[in-house]
Amino acid sequence: MSNSFVIIIMRNEWRAMWHARIPAILLSLLILLLTVAGFASHHHWQHHAQRVAKANQQSNQDWQSQPNRHPHRVSHYGDFVAKPIHLLSVIEPGIIDQSGHLVYLEGHRLNSANFNPATEFTSLGRFPIITPAAVIQWFIPLLLIIAGYACITSERREGTLQYLIGNGTHPISIVVGKWLALFLPVMCVLLIFSTLFAFFVWQQPEGLLRLGLMVIGQCLYLASWCLIVLAVSWFSQQQHSALLALLLLWVCVCVIFPKGLANLAQITYPTHPRTEAEYHAEEKLKTIGDSHNPNDTHFAEFKANILKRYGVSSTDDLLVNYNGLLMQEGERLTTAVYREQQALHQTQLLKQNTWIRRWLWLSPALALHYLQMAVSGSDVAHHNAFIEQSEQRRFGLISYLNQLHTEQVHHHDDKNQRLDADFWKNAPRPTVLLATLQVSTPSLIAAIAVLLLWLLIPLMLLLRTLKRT
Structure with a gap:
């Protein structure tokens, strides 16, 4: 294979595309679409980021401005x-709009994320926002199909393919030249877009690493589509048959398989509504114990153990506030039950993702979607990590307040006593950070493996055929 022949074939293909006008127009539309999608998605992200920042600021302000209060009142505040x-x-919002972005932390409850923007849109706002990830995942393959479906069949029909091979041009040189003619323009657009993004994300957590993995995945995806287009065009005898085969493959790979696998995963491992999970938690708590019921078996035994441990005969003789100890025990029980329900929900989501990853090889588009969500921090794994961090913060905060209730509030004047506001200002409220990329390692490995598979299969088929030509 001669490099000079490859370059000549690539240039001739570009020249033919330019004279045909359609590929050039499509490339211009691609640049325009990516630009519009980038600005629209950035505006949506900026609005979301401002709401998150405002919510954090308001929450901190409200917490710090609390007056002197009873600790238990603060836990319910x-x-x-x-x-x-x-x-x-901005490139791939993933499940951010559907999963919610605010969690209310309070005693005796474990709340899920609320205020998801997808439910707050008007009827017109419910149309999906075109994102750069969607353009790369869906529209660029269509552009490659339209630009390249006839690149080999037309040569065969006009007799130039046999002429080139007969004059000593190796078939591999022809394929490589045409592959470069398809791949290089979209790769250049992609790299320019990614380079511009690198100036903004390099200060973000793992910014360049995440962006680099995204670009690698996108390049593998588009390179595989270029090979698929060439392979179908090589094996097809007619242009219309090549176009129909490629469009059918695009519909299956980009639309039917991703939607179908998601629906089948939900049917196979269904998740229960939040209200149902809360109902099961409340029912289980009734069987474990009720701290407000003086005749409850569990808490009667708990009281007896406390009196025995401190060597007194009445709660009035305790050196600490018994009501605070009671709140600690109640929080321990409710936390265990609600965490169990949360674990069941997360287990179902994990089973769904595991099941989809098992069939991920059917669709490189879905594999790219998984990779883009993982590196942008908008997949299920990152959301679960956020929920777990929120619960750790909630439990630490409520434990601190219950400890104040136990040690700082006197039992004989429990209901009327107030603690100084400085206690709330010193409460443990650690910042919830974005999880590291490590939480999405299984999705990343599966996605990259599938993208490599879809790159190798058409490449091996072409090489095997071309060597026999």
């Missing part, structure tokens, strides 16, 4: 925590 978002979610 609660706190808010907002989900951290990565700038790469």
Whole structure:
């Protein structure tokens, strides 16, 4: 294979595309679409980021401005925590709009994320926002199909393919030249777009690493589509048959398989509504114990153990506030039950993702979607990590307040006593950070493996055929 022949064939293909006008127009539309999608998605992300920042600021201000209060009152006053978002979610917002971005932290309850923007849109706002990730995942393959479906069949029909081979041009040189003619323009657009983004994300957590993985995945995806287009065009005898085969493949790979696998995963491993999970938690708590019922078996035994441990005969003789100890025990029980329900929900989501990854090889578009969500911090793994951090913050905060209730509030004047506001200002409220990329390692490995598979299969088929030519 001669490099000079490859370059000549690539240039001739570009010249033919330029004279045909259609590929050039499509490339211009691609640049325009990526630009519009980038600005629209950035505006949406900026609006979301401003709401998150405002919620954090308001939550901190409200918490710090609390007056002198009873600790148990403060635990029911609660706190808010907002989900951290990565700038790469401008490219792929993932499940951010559906999963919610605020969690209300309070005693005796484990709340899920609320205020998801997808439910707050008007009827016109419910149309999906075109994102750069969607353009790369869906529209660029269509552009490659339209630009390249006839690149080999037309040569065969006009007799130039046999002429080139007969004059000593190796078939591999022809394929490589045409592959470069298809791949290089879209890769250049992609790299320019990614380079511009690198100036904004390099200060974000793992910014360049995440962006680099995204670009690698996108390059593998588009390179595989270029090979698929060439392979179908090589094996097809007619242009219309090549176009129909490629369009059918695009519909299956980009539309039917991703939607179908998601629906089948939900049917196979269904998740229960939040209200149902809360109902099961409340029912289980009734069987474990009720701290407000003086005749409850569990808490009667708990009281007896406390009196025995401190060597007194009455709660009035305790050196600490028994009501605070009671709140600690109640929080321990409710936390265990609600965490169990949360674990069941997350287990179902994990099973769904595991099941989809098992069939991910059917669709490189879905594999790219998984990779882009993972590196942008907008997948299920990052959301679960946010929920877990929020719960750790909630439990630490409520434990601190219950400890104040136990040690700082006197039992004989429990209901009327107030603690100084400085106690709330010193309460443990650690910042909830975006999880590291490590939480999405299984999705990343599966996605890259599938993208490599879809790159190798058409490449091996072409090489095997071309060597026989």
